Amino acid sequence: MKLFRLKQTLLAIALSTSVCTASADWALNNTESSLNFISIKKSTIGEVHSFEKLKGSLKDNGEAKVIVTLASLESMIPKRNERMKKVLFEISQYPQAMVTTKLDIHRINKLKVGESYTETLELALSIHGQQQEVEANLRITALKGNKILASTIKPIIINASDFNLVKGIDVLRTLAKLPSISTAIPVTASFIFEK
Numbered sequence: 413m414k415l416f417r418l419k420q421t422l423l424a425i426a427l428s429t430s431v432c433t434a435s436a437d438w439a440l441n442n443t444e445s446s447l448n449f450i451s452i453k454k455s456t457i458g459e460v461h462s463f464e465k466l467k468g469s470l471k472d473n474g475e476a477k478v479i480v481t482l483a484s485l486e487s488m489i490p491k492r493n494e495r496m497k498k499v500l501f502e503i504s505q506y507p508q509a510m511v512t513t514k515l516d517i518h519r520i521n522k523l524k525v526g527e528s529y530t531e532t533l534e535l536a537l538s539i540h541g542q543q544q545e546v547e548a549n550l551r552i553t554a555l556k557g558n559k560i561l562a563s564t565i566k567p568i569i570i571n572a573s574d575f576n577l578v579k580g581i582d583v584l585r586t587l588a589k590l591p592s593i594s595t596a597i598p599v600t601a602s603f604i605f606e607k
Contacts, residue, residue: 431596438470480511540577561604564599564602
């Protein structure tokens with residue numbers, strides 16, 4: 413009888429633990445995630461830049477949020493890093509960018525490791541004191557270790573004019589003595605969330 417009760421208790425604990433795990437929020441893994449954008453100067457020269465510090469969450473209702481620390485910009489040229497932080501992003505006034513959306517959490521929970529699906533979503537992007545909706549085609553993939561990968565299938569084009577960034581780009585162009593810097597900016601993302 414005692415053995416039966418012990419088994420029942422262990423089963424109840426196991427079930428409650430699995431339920432808690434299933435309903436827990438996912439946290440963004442900064443080390444394994446990436447956010448990149450491309451700047452195009454002189455009409456023909458493209459350069460890839462990235463942000464090194466990201467944090468975020470995927471809640472059990474599907475709400476996803478990623479916060480970007482703009483001071484973590486890496487363009488591979490220290491002087492350019494400082495100019496972009498100060499003149500373009502104005503990090504003293506706008507230290508972060510944020511993207512939010514809602515994923516189909518029920519579909520995610522049904523994925524087996526290695527399985528994926530694609531989804532077109534509206535992302536709310538907040539940067540430089542402005543918020544705009546942008547469309548993104550994402551692939552959601554289940555990975556080992558209780559991880560989910562959300563990645564762009566194709567680049568998202570951000571228009572600098574939508575976020576009051578054109579003036580900053582013009583200042584950068586003048587400082588660098590360039591004939592042009594594109595104000596249409598391709599962005600790619602690979603976000604890994606884990607429990």
